[in-house]
Amino acid sequence: MVVKSIESYEEFQSLISGDKAIVIDFWATWCGPCKVIGPIFEKISDTPAGEMLGFYKVDVDVQEKIAQEVGIQAMPTFVFFNKGQPVKKVVGANPQALQAGITEVSSSL
Template sequence: MGVTEIKSFEQFKEVIGGSKPTIIDFWATWCGPCKMISPIFEKISDTPVGEKLGFYKVDVDDQEQITQELGIRAMPTFVVFKDGDKIDTVVGADPAKLQAAISKYGA
């Protein structure tokens, strides 16, 4: 399915409100670890699990309202939502932890 960039607070609210679990990558253009793990996140989104989970990304510098509302302090941070609720968080560029969270909710 690929990764979709969230470009507004309204779009963010719409994306997280669905019953399909959604994982959002909070990243920044200046973040080295973000650049390292981003291709892994993109590759996972193109596997069959991409049909079961929504894959999105938020540039923390462009979407400060979203970043502040969630209290994102470290990049990258991956947050899993379902039915409007935050159900899991993975902080840092750890491919194993990211894959574990995706497997948990995309099963």
């Protein structure tokens, strides 16, 4: 699956409330660690987990309202949503923790 950018607050609300669980990469263009883990996030989206979860990203400087609502305080932060609720959060550019979170959430579906 291709990682898609969320372009509006309305799109965010629609996606988190949908039938499919999703993971969102909250990042910023100036964030060095975001640039390191971004390609890893993209690569994971091409695995079987990418068929079970929706993979999205939000630029916190462009979509400040979304970042504020979710309570993003550091970048990158990966937040997993299922049925409108956040179910897991991974803070930092930690590929192992990100993969573990994806495995945990996708196996609970």
